[in-house]
Amino acid sequence: MWKKFSTSSSFWKPLQEGDSLEGYYKSRATNQGTRQNSTIHTFKTPTGEVSVWGSATLDRYLSPIPFGTKTKIVYQGKTTTAKGTTLKLWEVYIDNEDVDNFAVSSDLNHTEEDDEFNLTI
Numbered sequence: 336m337w338k339k340f341s342t343s344s345s346f347w348k349p350l351q352e353g354d355s356l357e358g359y360y361k362s363r364a365t366n367q368g369t370r371q372n373s374t375i376h377t378f379k380t381p382t383g384e385v386s387v388w389g390s391a392t393l394d395r396y397l398s399p400i401p402f403g404t405k406t407k408i409v410y411q412g413k414t415t416t417a418k419g420t421t422l423k424l425w426e427v428y429i430d431n432e433d434v435d436n437f438a439v440s441s442d443l444n445h446t447e448e449d450d451e452f453n454l455t456i
Contacts, residue, residue, distance in 0.1 A: 337371075345383070345384075345385055345386070346385070346387065347387045349410035350411075351419040352412040353409065353411075354382070354392065355409045356361070356407070356408045357378075357386060357405070357406070358378030358380035358381075359378060359403055359404065359405055359406070359434075359435040360363075360401075360404050360405075361378055361402060361403075362372045362377045363397070363402075364377070364415060365406055371392060373388060373389060373425065374388075374389035375387070376389055376393070376394075379450040383413070390422075390425075392422065392424075393408070393425050393427075395426065396412045400427075401434075402451045403436055404429050404431065404434055405429065405430040405434065405435070406428070406430075407427070407428040407429075407430075408427055409427075409428070410424075411420045411424035411425060412424055
């Protein structure tokens with residue numbers, strides 16, 4: 336029986352200050368979006384995989400965090416710079432003692448062979 340394939344990841348969109356996402360940092364996909372200048376960060380949560388679009392600030396906070404580390408992102412609202420640009424504010428927390436050793440990838444734009452079904456995924 337054929338079943339439509341789709342990624343199991345949903346995107347997190349915080350609505351108000353204090354909204355948070357907590358999970359194990361699973362992957363980072365760079366060169367995403369229509370201009371291929373964005374990053375998507377994916378987390379393994381109790382309800383499944385959840386992704387968040389990066390920003391200059393969020394990417395800088397998440398880049399040194401090892402995959403598998405339990406991570407919490409807290410949305411702190413927005414601010415306006417002196418030049419009039421609106422920026423989202425974030426706080427990022429990690430738990431170095433809570434690590435999930437699942438197989439992860441730093442680049443989702445790769446292929447690998449699935450020997451059982453001989454598929455490229």
